[in-house]
Amino acid sequence: MTRKKMATGASTVVRPPQVVSQGNPQLDALARALSLECTTQFSAVADQQYLYDYQGCLSLGLAPSAREHPVYVDFSQQWRTRHRGKELLLKAIGGRREGLRVIDATAGLGRDSFLLATYGASVEMCERHPVVAALLTDGLKRAAQDPDVAGFVQRMTLHEGSAIERLSRCLGSADQAPDVVYVDPMFPDSGKSVLVKKEMRLFHHLVGKDDDDDALLAAALAVARHRVVVKRPPKAPIIDGPALSALGARGRPQFAVTGKAVRFDVYPIKAFGNN
Ligand SMILES: C[S@@+](CC[C@H](N)C(=O)[O-])C[C@H]1O[C@@H](n2cnc3c(N)ncnc32)[C@H](O)[C@@H]1O
Incomplete structure (x- = not known):
């Protein structure tokens, strides 16, 4: 079995998932496109992750014998x-x-992007991990066929690649700049949250920790017209790092919206209505 580091900016090197295609030509094509090993069956390797078709959804999971629900976008x-x-x-x-107009700089499985779209926003999602982007693409395609949600996903587009690079293209071009940039980088797994234990464990294993969150936040602050919003666990420190120190007070949130399980740090740039 080959071990490859998938091309992302995250720090952790993990064994890439294998694609179990079972003769499905779309999965064969996905394996080729992502340069992933393609296999006809699940192996006995305990922590091997697989991409496979689960009830018509492209899914990421352990072998079915592990009896864990796979992750997919729905x-x-x-x-x-x-x-x-x-x-x-x-x-x-x-x-x-x-x-x-929102740029979700860290799309992941697109849940927050979808919420934003239900609030009326047009959302450009950035996702740099190719496997996560494939899950998202599959979820968008299926949702477009469901009249209950098709109107929302019509407002969602996917940029596969680095959000820092995408945001830098808005620099100096006021009509390209998003109203809001939303940032939700991977946070180290504390092992305490039930959510992390179940579904997100797979995701953490695949994506690792995003070590460049300060550079991403600095890029967001440079282009957002009205505000930048950062999602954090409630007791986590604010995002900090060399890219933000140079910004002084602008590199720190002015207020937070806090719930039991999550905190949103808000970096206002300019009041809405003032263009
Ligand atoms: C915690 S998840 C986001 C979850 C998402 N908010 C949701 O609702 O499903 C973070 C995701 O952002 C992606 N990511 C982190 N930094 C990025 C960057 N600079 N450019 C593009 N994607 C990035 C990671 O690959 C990961 O999939």
Whole structure:
């Protein structure tokens, strides 16, 4: 078995997933496109991750014998099981505004992007991990066929690659600049959260920790027109690092919207309405 570091900016080197194609030509093509090993069956290696078709969804998971639910993107399910009234993210972005232009610099499985789209925003999602981007692409495709959510995902587009590079293309071009940049980098797994223990463990194993979050936040602060919002665990320190020290007070949040499980640090740039 080959060991490769997938081309991302994250720090951890992990064994790449294998694709179990079982004769599915789309999965064969995905394995080729991502330069992943393609196999016809699951092996006995304990922590080997696989990309495979689970009930029509491109999924990432351990072998079925591990009896763990795989990870896949399902916006229809997210819409059906949404919790109303706990909309901290909505508060953090400054309220509902039709046509708000958001760059989600750390798309991941697209859950926050989808929420933003349900609030009326147009969301450009950036995702640099090719396997995560493949899961997201598959989820967007399926959601486009579901009339309940198709209108929301129509407002979501995916940029596969570095958000820092994408944001730098907005520099000096006011009409390209997003109203809001949203940042939710991987945070080290404390091992305490139930969520991290279950589904997110797979994700942490695949993606690792994002070590360049300070450079990403600095790039976001340089281009956002109205605000930058950063998602953190409630007791986590604010994002800090060499790229932010030079910015002084601008590199620190002015306020936070805090819930039981999450905190949104808000970096206001300019009040909404002042263009
Ligand atoms: C914690 S996850 C985001 C979860 C997401 N908010 C959601 O709702 O599903 C962070 C993701 O951001 C991606 N990422 C981190 N830094 C990035 C960067 N500079 N450019 C593009 N993607 C990045 C990682 O690969 C990872 O998939």
